[in-house]
Ligand SMILES: O=P(O)(O)OC[C@H]1O[C@H](OP(=O)(O)OP(=O)(O)O)[C@H](O)[C@@H]1O
């Protein structure tokens with residue numbers, strides 16, 4: 251465990267096992283369909299990479315980049331599109347793949363934005379759900395873990411762009427982001 255992490259919340263093994271289960275659930279529920287998974291950059295990259303290997307129906311992937319945190323542990327509440335999809339999603343079955351749903355601002359914005367493009371359906375798959383900090387109500391179809399209200403890093407999740415490469419999810423020490 252690295253020095254900036256206070257506690258490991260989810261080990262590499264716990265994550266891998268749960269991702270496998272989520273992939274199996276999606277495979278069952280999308281039998282006969284060809285879903286398009288939309289990953290939300292950059293946090294969802296490790297999750298997306300592992301998840302698609304556990305899905306055995308044919309699927310496609312695309313990415314969108316949105317950002318509301320920047321170098322902060324608090325959402326600005328303002329979501330900006332930094333990169334749009336490459337493909338048209340009209341009449342497609344979409345699964346939005348997120349690393350974490352915290353305030354919910356990012357996902358709410360994304361769902362409204364993607365709905366206007368008239369897909370056949372939109373479902374949400376998130377690895378982490380932090381319900382204590384939710385500001386907007388949302389339906390989550392596939393949820394990896396529910397976590398307590400702490401700022402977490404690793405497995406894609408960053409603080410000021412760092413720690414995304416950790417293979418586990420850990421709670422970041424407060425002293426890393428709080429000035430005394
Ligand atoms: O529910 P919310 O409060 O909106 O927070 C969740 C979003 O915030 C993070 O992204 P961030 O904006 O930090 O971009 P990143 O994925 O590039 O780190 C995270 O990856 C989610 O997309």
Ligand code: HPA
Nearest residue numbers: 352400401402403407408
């Ligand atoms: O706890 C978090 N960690 C990293 N990024 C985040 N974006 C929203 N919540 C978090």
Ligand SMILES: [Mg+2]
Nearest residue numbers: 293319320408
């Ligand atoms: Mg971030």
